[in-house]
Amino acid sequence: MLSVLAQQFDISGADYIAGQEALFAGLAYGLSALGPAIGIGYLVGQSVQAMARQPEAAGMVRTTMFLGVAFAEALALIGFVVFILLKFA
């Protein structure tokens, strides 16, 4: 797609590479944020179900849920760091 746009608008090589960098950096961050979002949704959904079924275990469930959410979020943070390093470093 980028190569077609580059030919149509007569974009130079440097601009073309910069465009590709921006596209793939954004794609890396977007995809890395998508996976944890699915994981967190599933994890918290299961935790809510567990708390509703067994309220006396809510403390333990919330503890492990919080840690699970934080671990899943680490993947998004890694994606974000890759994004800033690819795009700006």
Next chain:
Amino acid sequence: MTGVAERYDSATPEADIAKDLVRRSVWIAPALIAGGAIGWGLHGALSAAVGVGIVVGNFLFSAALLTWGARISVAFVLGMAMFGYVLRLGIITVVVLLIKDLAWVELIPLGFTLIITHLGLLLWETQYVSASLAFPGLKPTPDLDTTSKE
């Protein structure tokens, strides 16, 4: 009544874990700041300090949102977790994009500090939580103390 409309006012395990993570970050931060200083000088140290601050703030905000959600209802926890995830990721992105052009910001130590602090603190905390969940007797409770006095 039990179910998804149940409120959890008394216990705040997320807040307890977040406070514990902050306490542990006091031990990790000097090492990371020293690493930043060795590799990138004063700017590296400052960037590493900002990275630790972002991660600690992220944990505290996450815990605050989940605790607040649990006080309303357990169903609200799901909303807070998902909305909070997007919100916190957005805040981190905006903060880093705002400071990235400042003269004293080095992106490489900042980025690596974000990852190392987040994963390091979590792994450290998980060891403690796993031990106390698997062996609840390791964690002293007020009830046990009362029993021992009697």
